[in-house]
Amino acid sequence: METYRAIVTKRDTRAFDSKPIPEDVLGRILQAGRMAGSAKAAEPVRAVVVRAQAQKEALAACGRFTPQIPTCAAAVVLVLVPEPDQPPGQFAYFRGPFDAGRAGQNIMLAAWSEGIASCPVTLHDNDCARAVLGLPEGHLVANVIALGYPGGKDPTTGSRPRMPVEQYVRWERWG
Amino acid sequence: METYRAIVTKRDTRAFDSKPIPEDVLGRILQAGRMAGSAKAAEPVRAVVVRAQAQKEALAACGRFTPQIPTCAAAVVLVLVPEPDQPPGQFAYFRGPFDAGRAGQNIMLAAWSEGIASCPVTLHDNDCARAVLGLPEGHLVANVIALGYPGGKDPTTGSRPRMPVEQYVRWERWG
Numbered sequence: 175m176e177t178y179r180a181i182v183t184k185r186d187t188r189a190f191d192s193k194p195i196p197e198d199v200l201g202r203i204l205q206a207g208r209m210a211g212s213a214k215a216a217e218p219v220r221a222v223v224v225r226a227q228a229q230k231e232a233l234a235a236c237g238r239f240t241p242q243i244p245t246c247a248a249a250v251v252l253v254l255v256p257e258p259d260q261p262p263g264q265f266a267y268f269r270g271p272f273d274a275g276r277a278g279q280n281i282m283l284a285a286w287s288e289g290i291a292s293c294p295v296t297l298h299d300n301d302c303a304r305a306v307l308g309l310p311e312g313h314l315v316a317n318v319i320a321l322g323y324p325g326g327k328d329p330t331t332g333s334r335p336r337m338p339v340e341q342y343v344r345w346e347r348w349g
Numbered sequence: 350m351e352t353y354r355a356i357v358t359k360r361d362t363r364a365f366d367s368k369p370i371p372e373d374v375l376g377r378i379l380q381a382g383r384m385a386g387s388a389k390a391a392e393p394v395r396a397v398v399v400r401a402q403a404q405k406e407a408l409a410a411c412g413r414f415t416p417q418i419p420t421c422a423a424a425v426v427l428v429l430v431p432e433p434d435q436p437p438g439q440f441a442y443f444r445g446p447f448d449a450g451r452a453g454q455n456i457m458l459a460a461w462s463e464g465i466a467s468c469p470v471t472l473h474d475n476d477c478a479r480a481v482l483g484l485p486e487g488h489l490v491a492n493v494i495a496l497g498y499p500g501g502k503d504p505t506t507g508s509r510p511r512m513p514v515e516q517y518v519r520w521e522r523w524g
Binding site for chain 2: 175176177178180181182184185186202204205206207208209210211213215217219220221222223224225226229253269270271272273274275276277278279280282283284286287294296307308309310313316317334336337339341342343344345346347348349
């Protein structure tokens, strides 16, 4: 799929088919995440791939709006590793989620270009997620990308329109 | 450009040519950012496009490693609007930068697919950036995407390799 078309047609979706994702396709999707750039080339993001049903359900219990996780084919948990030279303060974690967003979007676009739908899911309870995944202290789940072939309706129809471009874009200054 | 190829060949670059970005191309790049999904469809991200030299230089003075801003063709400032139902606490801002990362990656990939290089730049002093851009209180600059045609060496050569895939990807659990 052409890049711009993939970008502008991609919709987040929650309805998945039960069909598994072939290993080679999953490999390309993960490679897309790995190739995302990061601030100061710190590479703070890791991907934990969860496909076992019990593990997906345990993860889903760590968030408040997570029905996509048990029903997806593969949940890619984007983990932020603490920066070595920095206390785990707001500053480091502010850049970290931005880099996780870059990786997540790469993953979702690579998936979408192969006909695989996706939805980012927030896990509200990081201690719960750390226990389920066995993450070391200071590691943070930035987001979970639920992946799967679309189930139910066409994922590109019926989605909420975006805000008008005049509201999204400003020129030189805010007002 | 094919989506996967755009994703895996994209490198962050700091060296730009002085050639301006045509209006229609810039329009598609901004549309790519606008179409990025967001948590709960909250659409917390806005794009302030800065091309005036004096304004680029004023912005650059708000960060510590910003030589890309005065030399780029267009700086797209990704601004986070406070969420209406939430105090401006860490939680909201934690999701916000992830969504800004999604928009930023869309912008950078759409640009890259048209031969335009880019680099995200952190502005360390948000009060400074707010003053330069005239942002309302509580608005946060998540990142600045510096855009321009590549100058100097081929942006895809000589970049640092990524961590090995075995380090990036884990299966089911961390350890």
